[in-house]
Amino acid sequence: MGTCDFCGTTILFGGVKDNDLRFCNDKCHQSGYPLVISRDIPDDIVNKNAEEVHKGACPKCQGPGPIDVHTSFKIYSLLLFTSYNSVPSICCRSCGIKSQVGNTVFSMLFGWWGFPYGILMTPVQIIKNVAGIIKGPDKTQPSEGLNNMVRLLIAEKMVAQQNAQQTASN
Numbered sequence: 001m002g003t004c005d006f007c008g009t010t011i012l013f014g015g016v017k018d019n020d021l022r023f024c025n026d027k028c029h030q031s032g033y034p035l036v037i038s039r040d041i042p043d044d045i046v047n048k049n050a051e052e053v054h055k056g057a058c059p060k061c062q063g064p065g066p067i068d069v070h071t072s073f074k075i076y077s078l079l080l081f082t083s084y085n086s087v088p089s090i091c092c093r094s095c096g097i098k099s100q101v102g103n104t105v106f107s108m109l110f111g112w113w114g115f116p117y118g119i120l121m122t123p124v125q126i127i128k129n130v131a132g133i134i135k136g137p138d139k140t141q142p143s144e145g146l147n148n149m150v151r152l153l154i155a156e157k158m159v160a161q162q163n164a165q166q167t168a169s170n
Contacts, residue, residue, distance in 0.1 A: 006032030038155035050142040050150040058092035068137040069145035070096025072103040073125040077114025104129040
């Protein structure tokens with residue numbers, strides 16, 4: 001049993017393998033192509049770009065940095081249906097806290113109403129948000145999460161350029 005490296009779905013049987021990456025189906029494999037090619041981007045390029053993002057302005061509010069990945073957690077439930085997820089954002093600490101507080105309030109209002117997962121997972125999601133509010137990422141350097149997201153953004157730009165070149169040549 002494994003997890004899809006693109007969408008996070010649990011893979012019980014089969015799936016598509018691409019080197020050390022595993023995808024739940026061909027659609028996720030195609031959508032996850034930037035993830036595949038991101039492995040070939042040299043670390044020094046990723047670190048340089050991540051440092052620029054870290055020292056730059058917030059993409060959400062245009063305020064000063066440091067910029068990093070801030071993840072908020074959300075849950076909603078209704079009877080036998082429960083959905084919970086994590087939402088990573090590249091932003092300043094203030095915007096990250098706003099997102100975490102907003103998703104904490106949302107989860108407190110709409111998370112409890114499912115059995116059994118709503119009752120079990122709502123406190124977990126709330127605690128994760130509170131922990132993120134209390135302890136954010138290191139202000140002095142980009143986190144590993146920011147490095148990974150920047151690596152993926154670079155790969156997505158490379159794929160877009162490849163697609164544009166292929167369209168232009170056809």
